[in-house]
Amino acid sequence: MNEMTWTDYLPVLWEGAWVTIQLTFWSTIFGALLSFAAGLGKLSSNRALRWLSVAYIEVFRGTSLLVQLFWLYFALPLVGEAIGVNLRLPPVVAGILALSLNIGAYGAEVVRGAVQAVARSQYEAAKALNCTRRQTLFRIALPQAIPEMMPPFDNLAIQNLKDTALVSLISLADLAMRAEQLRNYTQDSPTIYTLVILMYFGMALVLTALMRLLARGVGRWRPAGR
């Protein structure tokens, strides 16, 4: 049975890595959307919106990701039963939802911080030029704030990639799960876990490179002379 060598592990691990890449991709996209929604929501003049954003940020930053994941996967169906709705989420949906909600809450604080860090004079100038609130936000504040968000966003994207390993615990066949399956089958843990940890490291390096490209892209929005 134990006839497999390390080259035989690669196709199996690659299958898992592809799932990890997809999970990272989607949860980073949704997480970014949530970051902007909640980050700007926290700065909104609408009290209900502000309160909702703060509650979301505090709950998802204040509890453990694994607790959130298990709650969505194991506890939410029971809430559904109580109110007569089917809330039984497939693992992939629960996984992406938990990862996006979690990273979005951290990202929201980044967005809020960067928008608040835009110089007051910029807002005053926008007012003097009779810009509407929407114009001020989208044409003055965000283009200056987004480049400043990129370094923390890079860290969050890496954190998100690392966090995807946890979805293996709700039976999603990502890289961590494939490693566990191979280990059960071959008992060759040193080789398998060395390969897997190197694959994660490689993915993190590629992700950092991609985030640098993105940072360079949005860096052009910085006002000239800075």
Add this chain to the structure above:
Amino acid sequence: MLFGIEWDATNSWTLAVSIFPILLHGLWVTLQATVLGFFIAVVLGLVLAVLKAAPTRLVSWPTRLISEFLRDTPLLIQLFFLYYVLPEFGIVLPAFLTGAIALGVQYSAYLSEVYRAGIEAVPIGQHEAARALNFAPTRTFTHIILPQAIPRIVPAMGNYLVSISKDVPVLSVVTVLELLNVATIIGDRTFNYLVPLSMVGGLYLIMTLLAAQGVKRLDMALPKTGIPLK
């Protein structure tokens, strides 16, 4: 029954009340793992920070690579690595200790950056002034730089302490009976995951909000001009 305590699954409220002391057992393990992991990270992080600042690249570059590697790979995989691979080399540690080491190793990389940033944030003028006053390099570091770096370092360390507590549930995969593991066991046996898992979320929220307040207070209490070490 868990830890010798029975639960009463008549309805959700009686269940919640009866499992509370059981969850506190789990919470206690979580706190222990947090503190031990933090302690390892504080010490190991200092070692990494010193080696990263080594005058020879032969030392500083490999250390930087190791630190980057530890920061960029998942805690879960590092934990599995320690738990399944170390025994192959004859090192068998209890699950709790393995878990605390994994937490300590992962966060040592983060803390080494905290130390570095804290020391680098001390204005260059302070170094120059110390040199002008003819202070020896060691004396400059211990009497001038470190006292001013500490107020910047300590609050950031506090934030990582909170982060570690939120990563402790990962240790449940190697059978550590921390808070989340206790809650899922109760869920497995009573078929009611909603009550125990929601209580765990609530306990975490209380814990982290209190800790965040503590860190804020600490930040305000620390004199920004520095703490004399004598």
